[in-house]
Amino acid sequence: MQQLHRNSLIGAALALSLFFVLYATSGAVRPSHAWKWMDIVTEGGTAVIAGVWFLYALSSRSRGLAMRLIAGGLCAIMLGSWAACLDEFFAVDKREMWGSWREALVPLGMLVLTIGMYYWRQEQLRLSGHLQKGERLFRDHRVFERITQLADASYLRTQMRLEQERHPGVDCALVLLDINSFHLIQREHGHREGDRVLQAVGHMLLLNLRNDDLLCRYADDRFAVLMPGVPREDAAVAARHLCFMVGQMRHHANDKRIIRLSLRHACSLADGVPEVVLAELSRSVETPPLVSATAAA
Numbered sequence: 001m002q003q004l005h006r007n008s009l010i011g012a013a014l015a016l017s018l019f020f021v022l023y024a025t026s027g028a029v030r031p032s033h034a035w036k037w038m039d040i041v042t043e044g045g046t047a048v049i050a051g052v053w054f055l056y057a058l059s060s061r062s063r064g065l066a067m068r069l070i071a072g073g074l075c076a077i078m079l080g081s082w083a084a085c086l087d088e089f090f091a092v093d094k095r096e097m098w099g100s101w102r103e104a105l106v107p108l109g110m111l112v113l114t115i116g117m118y119y120w121r122q123e124q125l126r127l128s129g130h131l132q133k134g135e136r137l138f139r140d141h142r143v144f145e146r147i148t149q150l151a152d153a154s155y156l157r158t159q160m161r162l163e164q165e166r167h168p169g170v171d172c173a174l175v176l177l178d179i180n181s182f183h184l185i186q187r188e189h190g191h192r193e194g195d196r197v198l199q200a201v202g203h204m205l206l207l208n209l210r211n212d213d214l215l216c217r218y219a220d221d222r223f224a225v226l227m228p229g230v231p232r233e234d235a236a237v238a239a240r241h242l243c244f245m246v247g248q249m250r251h252h253a254n255d256k257r258i259i260r261l262s263l264r265h266a267c268s269l270a271d272g273v274p275e276v277v278l279a280e281l282s283r284s285v286e287t288p289p290l291v292s293a294t295a296a297a
Contacts, residue, residue, distance in 0.1 A: 008058060012051075012075050019083050027090035040088050047081035050074050050109075066119040073113025080105030147195050148202040151216040156224050157274040159214055163228055164271065173227040173235030174270040176281040177205070177242060180262045182221035189253050194221075197259060200251050208245050209238075218278070222285070232269050239265040 054074040057067065083105065145152045151159075163172045179185075179201060186194040198221065205223060206215055218224040225242075227235050243263040251259040266284035268277055 008071060008075075009055075012054065012078070015075075015079055016082055019079065019086060023083075023086040023090040023092060027092035030089055030091050036088055040085060043081050043085040043088070047078050047085055050078035050081060054078055064123075066116050066123055069112055069116025069119060071116075073109045073111070073116055076105050076109030076112060078109075080109060145217050148198050148217045150202055150223075151214065153216065153218050153224075153278075156214070156216040156218065156226060157278070159226055160270045160274040160277070163226070167228065170229060171231040172270045173230040173232055174268050174277060174281065175225040175227065175235050175239045175242075176218065176266045176278070176285055177223045177225070177239065177263045178265070178285045179221040180264060185259055189255065189257075189259070193253050193259075196253075197251055197261065200249065201246055201261065201263075204246050204249060205242055208242055222282070224278070224281075226270060232267055235267045239267055 051074075054071060057071050057074060160172075160174070179197070182194065182197070185197055198217070202215070202217065202223065205225070209215055209225065210227070212228055214226040216224045216226070225239075227238065230238070243265055247262050249261050251261055253259050264285050266281045268281050270277055
């Protein structure tokens, strides 16, 4: 991972070296009896610890706003503490330079680090929400469908029956979503690319569902969403939103072409025999538009 941050590492090393050269050339060496060991240990130790955290941050995360802010804040703290430590060995006239801006590095680094931690927290909250949407599957310790890692049709039918038993008389909507012209994608790009499309669509759908919704791969290019406590009208609105979000995707195939995706949908209440309800929904989405799914990059 540090290969991704080579410029940051080089920049930090150059800054440390530059500080040493500037202090050595601009100041006089203090005699050893004038050294304040407590300040040297605390300030030097802070620089070392901030440097270690800086390396840990670079080695544990990829590029991004939160990463840049966290690493930048730690680097500023490291440089400020390093400069304060050097100040114990070299007597520099504070009126010429250094004084005010060098001392501002540590609080500035703390501020930048705090902002970075805020954005990191926001990222973690989004990831936690994403994982919670699959909580029902984890809780049941079931095997995921191989390609999309979603539940399969048999699990969907089981959950439909459980919802009817646990909450009789309460609306529970079922949405069926089908990828338009998926057979053309497989024909033009191959089945492996088709699998990547299924995974990408599954991720997009999952990100736009409630925590209580259950997303399954029903069959081939068809997904099903079970929405407990949702009436049919609201499910239709949600289905249109899901179709819109997938329609905004630009899936980049391995051959550098862009695959433009779209969905069609059908909605119903999951208040009947699961096999019958699913069969009726399947018939409602069976006529795909015959258009090419690929556009040149």
